[in-house]
Amino acid sequence: MAKNNSEIKADLRQEILDAAREMFVAEGYANVSMRKIAEKIGYSPTTIYLYFKDKNDLLHQICEESFAQLARNISSIQQLSANSMDKLRMGLREYINFGLKHPSHYEVIFIMPLKSEVEAEYEMSQGKVAFETLCSSVSDCIKDNLLKNNDVGLISQTLWAGIHGITSLLITHSGFPFAEREKLIDNVIETLISGIEA
Numbered sequence: 001m002a003k004n005n006s007e008i009k010a011d012l013r014q015e016i017l018d019a020a021r022e023m024f025v026a027e028g029y030a031n032v033s034m035r036k037i038a039e040k041i042g043y044s045p046t047t048i049y050l051y052f053k054d055k056n057d058l059l060h061q062i063c064e065e066s067f068a069q070l071a072r073n074i075s076s077i078q079q080l081s082a083n084s085m086d087k088l089r090m091g092l093r094e095y096i097n098f099g100l101k102h103p104s105h106y107e108v109i110f111i112m113p114l115k116s117e118v119e120a121e122y123e124m125s126q127g128k129v130a131f132e133t134l135c136s137s138v139s140d141c142i143k144d145n146l147l148k149n150n151d152v153g154l155i156s157q158t159l160w161a162g163i164h165g166i167t168s169l170l171i172t173h174s175g176f177p178f179a180e181r182e183k184l185i186d187n188v189i190e191t192l193i194s195g196i197e198a
Contacts, residue, residue: 013051015041021062025107029059059108066105067126070098074133084140085193091137092163092189099167111168134160148198155196162192 003011019040023032034055038045052058077094078087099106109127135156142150149155166188170178178184 009051012043012047016048016051016058017062017065020058021104021108024059024062024112025104029055029112034058062105063109064126066102066109067130069105070095071126071130071133073098074130078137084137084144085146085197088137088141088159089189089193091134092159092192093185095134095163096167096170096185096189100170103171106167106171110164111172131156131160146198147196149196158196159192162188 016037020032020037023037023040027036032055034045034048037058038048048058052061074091074094077090081087081090099110135152138147138156138159139152141147142152147155166185169176170181179187
């Protein structure tokens with residue numbers, strides 16, 4: 001069945017996003033122009049401007065798309081248990097799994113330095129939604145008296161720092177002789193959990 005006009009537009013928009021994300025990671029945001037992205041996908045720069053205001057808008061949309069997918073994944077996997085601590089563990093693991101399955105997405109949103117305008121839009125972003133998914137899990141654990149501290153923000157940021165650390169190391173230092181990957185990930189998560197458990 002032939003695609004309709006809106007499907008064709010959505011496909012092209014996604015093609016632009018995918019090409020830009022790969023190029024931002026490979027060449028650095030500053031070294032990529034709208035013209036270069038257009039050349040990579042075989043379209044004119046004018047075509048890209050029909051979908052994105054400028055390069056900053058393109059970066060913002062990449063981040064929004066990735067955060068939205070991450071939040072959906074975490075929410076979905078947490079439905080598998082009613083236990084708040086299990087949900088927290090599952091959410092932490094899904095965050096790491098997302099980064100390892102989508103390293104270029106992860107590098108763009110968490111490793112590559114972002115333009116200040118992109119970071120300034122946090123309050124209205126999917127990034128905030130994704131982080132609030134973690135905060136909600138922590139809050140549920142506090143309600144169930146499972147944690148020794150009731151500072152949701154501090155605990156959530158501590159957990160995020162820990163899982164970001166292992167995720168970014170596994171992505172950017174593939175030549176390092178890490179312990180067996182699943183054991184290492186489990187140990188990081190359990191170490192983080194044991195540090196906050198009551």
